[in-house]
């Protein structure tokens with residue numbers, strides 16, 4: 001069993017590419033495993049309960065959580081989860097976490113995904129992918145931290161990590177219309193206009209999951 005999670009929209013956005021990609025991967029066969037795709041609320045307190053519950057219930061061998069990183073131009077595999085939150089935006093319940101994700105938890109965790117192999121396989125398929133040393137200080141980092149902490153404590157054989165995705169092209173097109181209508185900044189002043197086609201994201205994720213699944217069975 002492979003657990004893939006995405007997030008609902010946040011920060012005034014109705015859509016989140018991680019939601020549609022997680023839904024598209026739900027039920028997919030990767031190696032001899034099935035993907036269980038779930039969409040999570042952008043709610044810090046709910047995530048702290050839901051991720052450990054999902055992992056205890058489904059007992060996945062591999063966990064890949066997905067989220068949007070506005071402005072990111074490619075599939076981005078996160079290497080680290082920090083025990084630190086600074087919510088510049090409130091979550092969808094209005095909560096702004098500041099400080100530790102988990103009191104008394106270690107300062108950070110390294111992703112247990114085979115990031116180098118996943119990146120190489122995705123690039124070999126002609127799809128752009130990179131790694132990053134920070135998943136930020138918002139809900140994606142917190143989700144990754146909570147998951148890795150729970151796996152370290154209770155599911156040491158489960159591989160887990162986080163992947164950030166770009167905007168969908170349709171989101172950027174709509175945003176450009178809004179920027180033009182508002183007439184406050186020129187579009188070249190905006191650094192968040194990168195996007196990736198949804199099928200490319202799904203293909204990259206399938207390849208990454210196949211690579212990670214093979215590593216989890218080794």
Ligand code: PCA
Nearest residue numbers: 007067068138139140141
């Ligand atoms: N991206 C946010 C939270 C939800 C999402 O899709 C983040 O990067 O923390």
